[in-house]
Amino acid sequence: MTEEAPQGVDPHIPNAARMYDYFLGGKDNFKADRDLGDMVLSVLPEVRDGTRENRAMIGRLVRYLCEQGITQFLDLGSGLPAQENVHEVALRHAPEARVVYVDNDPVVAVHGRALLADPDRVAMVLADMRRPEEVLSDPEVRGLLDFDRPVAVLMMFVLHLVPEEDDPQRFVAAYRDALAPGSYLAISHVTNDVATERVMQVSDFYRKANAAFTPRSGGEIGAFFGDFELIPPGLVNGPGPHGWPFDPDHPLPIDEDFARMAYAGVGRKP
Numbered sequence: 001m002t003e004e005a006p007q008g009v010d011p012h013i014p015n016a017a018r019m020y021d022y023f024l025g026g027k028d029n030f031k032a033d034r035d036l037g038d039m040v041l042s043v044l045p046e047v048r049d050g051t052r053e054n055r056a057m058i059g060r061l062v063r064y065l066c067e068q069g070i071t072q073f074l075d076l077g078s079g080l081p082a083q084e085n086v087h088e089v090a091l092r093h094a095p096e097a098r099v100v101y102v103d104n105d106p107v108v109a110v111h112g113r114a115l116l117a118d119p120d121r122v123a124m125v126l127a128d129m130r131r132p133e134e135v136l137s138d139p140e141v142r143g144l145l146d147f148d149r150p151v152a153v154l155m156m157f158v159l160h161l162v163p164e165e166d167d168p169q170r171f172v173a174a175y176r177d178a179l180a181p182g183s184y185l186a187i188s189h190v191t192n193d194v195a196t197e198r199v200m201q202v203s204d205f206y207r208k209a210n211a212a213f214t215p216r217s218g219g220e221i222g223a224f225f226g227d228f229e230l231i232p233p234g235l236v237n238g239p240g241p242h243g244w245p246f247d248p249d250h251p252l253p254i255d256e257d258f259a260r261m262a263y264a265g266v267g268r269k270p
Ligand SMILES: C[S@@+](CC[C@H](N)C(=O)[O-])C[C@H]1O[C@@H](n2cnc3c(N)ncnc32)[C@H](O)[C@@H]1O
Pocket: 016, 017, 020, 054, 055, 058, 076, 077, 078, 079, 080, 102, 103, 104, 105, 108, 127, 128, 129, 130, 155, 156, 157, 158, 161, 162, 211
């Protein structure tokens, strides 16, 4: 990204999506994002590997879901385009796949739309996942996804950007309720079960950004799945070589602590 910001975007306010892009080694970020990103890395250097692990996990996850016969994906809090985006993996494994990306960041929407060349299969919707009624009735969402059939809803590294006062358990339940049997919900989420002090210090840093940062306990993260059946190995520490799904062929060297600083799981609607 040039240092010139698109209209309506203040480059001086650090932004969670662009900081994540910085951690991934991307170019879609401004100085303010990099400065706060460096503060985070000074306390939690494992974040760099961890974000890459999360992306690698998304690739494995989408492939797994395609193997289960899923062809419809709703990726909430999809982030700036990176390597191995959901639609690229999905279309490789299921050529009939449909993918809708949803993000509430206008910069993500602009970059996402520039990347997507096939409106019959893939859409980028600018919307707030905290309003499931709006997301689920959006014409582009309805146009591409058939909710009478199984859909995989992805919430990867996004719910920890939603504070408790926005009642994430309520809106996540609304997505679960809207899905047909055989649908999936996948979540990766930072926890403060370990390294609590350092993770909470990062949480303070994020207050300066455009989003709150709310790590949660394994119990709180598990509750997002409601009555969905967790696919083995269940809610596990991840991303990382111990993450979901375990991939013995590609364990990246990752700090044990970071591997335990997040949980990931996949649930299936009975
Ligand atoms: C850390 S990035 C994760 C991107 C991607 N899901 C991944 O795991 O690689 C989180 C993304 O969620 C988006 N986001 C945060 N709050 C959101 C909300 N309420 N509705 C939609 N998107 C949101 C941010 O703009 C950002 O792009």
